[in-house]
Amino acid sequence: MTKIQKLLVANRGEIALRIMRTAREMGIRTVAIFSEADRQSLHVRYADEAVCVGPAPSSESYLRADVIIDVCRQTGADAIHPGYGFLSENAGFARAVRNAGLIFVGPSPESIEVMGSKLAAKAAVASYNIPMVPGTPEAITDRDDAKKTAARIGYPILIKASAGGGGKGMRIVEQEADFDEGMNRAVSEATSAFGDGSVFIEKYVTSPRHVEIQVLGDQHGNIIHLFERECSVQRRHQKVVEEAPSSVLTPEIRAEMGRCAVEVARACGYYGAGTVEFIVDDQLNFYFLEMNTRLQVEHPVTEQITGIDLVKQMIFIAEGKPLAIKQEDLEINGHAIEIRVYAEDPANNFLPDVGTLETYVRPQGNGIRVDDGFEQGMAIPIYYDPMIAKLVTTGATRAEAIEKMIRAIDEYRITGVQTTLPFCRFVMQHDAFRSGQFDTHFVNRYFTPDKLLPATHAEETQLAGVLAAWLFQTSKPKSGPGAVVVDQQRSKWRERRLG
Ligand code: MV4
Secondary structure (H helix, E strand, O other): OOOOOEEEEOOOHHHHHHHHHHHHHOOOEEEEEEEHHHOOOHHHHHOOEEEEEEOOOHHHOOOOHHHHHHHHHHHOOOEEEOOOOOOOOOHHHHHHHHHOOOEEOOOOHHHHHHHHOHHHHHHHHHHHOOOOOOEOOOOOOOHHHHHHHHHHHOOOEEEEEOOOOOOOOOEEEOOHHHHHHHHHHHHHHHHHHHOOOOEEEEEOOOOOEEEEEEEEEOOOOOEEEEEEEEEEEEEOOEEEEEEEOOOOOOHHHHHHHHHHHHHHHHHOOOOEEEEEEEEEOOOOOEEEEEEEOOOOOOHHHHHHHHOOOHHHHHHHHHOOOOOOOOHHHOOOOOEEEEEEEEOEEHHHOOEEOOOEOOEEEOOOOOOEEEEEOOOOOOEOOOOOOOEEEEEEEEEOOHHHHHHHHHHHHHHOEEEOOOOOHHHHHHHHHOHHHHHOOOOOOHHHHHOOHHHOOOHHHHHHHHHHHHHHHHHHHHHOHHHOOOOOOOOOOOOHHHHHHHO
């Protein structure tokens, strides 16, 4: 067992802050890395030390494995937490960290490698009796064989890229006549996106829910699950709303899915925090799809209902401590919902709208958690994901969490950029969401821009924002010159995008 003394967080924004907060509580010193675009960021100011690792583009800064490992040498950091995105699921990085004599706060490079390939993942769990969607267990090499398989399992089928992610290289094929075209497209998309054209076939589950199970494993073979997160409300494979628990699972199915998730983790000798992804059909049959070998964006909802700090557990595990939590000690307490607040315009096809947060006032009060990395007056860089914040509400019941979310959304004051807050409000007020009767098609099925708040109310909201900004300015005269400009300004991103 090695106690971590100084942790380098190889990430930025809200997740870097989130990780450093826990490190600080544990008496671990923190090192931030930052790009030239993030010099003024909160994660840089929060850390005990901060080192610039390069220019704004990720490929020249946050993705520079060699530079980051070098920063550990310079600063004496003995461990690296990768957060999510960037290098978090890069087996080569995890291995390089290990080879440099440092602790990688995450799973083994071998687990990352196996789970990074959907086909290798399926092969790894093959002997564990895990339910999987009918399909081909291996990469397709012979089209005629594949067509026979498709005919046997029945159309519609889904062609998936083994190296896939974010829906890339995925094609629905409705009938045999469309098979060849679907295959060509999937292979060429997979080849250009991942440099790996391996594809396989699955029966297409037409209206699935996305339910994932959080697991924690230690380096001594103990593995537990921390129940599920329901992530069905998504748009173009980007999650918008996540919650825990799922409103469709019975205690029996939950226990069964939890058991399967633990077996999946066991199949690849998993340690660290991981997420096992399932789809659930309308009959509540569930099927294992893949495993994510990182701390996920939506991890807070699990923390809220279990009372467990997942980052703290990740650090203990990385230090080699055995898990102190037993499966039977865990229970679900209440209900938590997370919305992702993006600098995107829901009235304009969710076009990224990065600019300056002219007004930025967070909601507050009982049951509200805001994980963010911004302050009023800060610019949202064009180089990275445009997520401003994660807003999480926790209530005794799902209905309470929803009401709290609506109140929190209405209290949130953001001007200077368009955000997905009005869209999230639409979701919270929709009968399908409120009743729990929804699937992954929710957004496509129900959302059109005219469903956003009527203009009059939007104006009121904006006026309130101006007032809040004005109040803020009068109390803090140094915070900015002249009158607050709301919204007229075209963001840098738009200028680039729209010319
Ligand atoms: C599926 C599916 C239906 N049937 N597999 C999309 C991303 C990847 N993680 C898995 N995905 C899907 N796999 C079969 N056999 C539907 C999806 C899917 C989906 C899954 C979860 C959340 C949102 C989704 C949106 C569209 C499609």
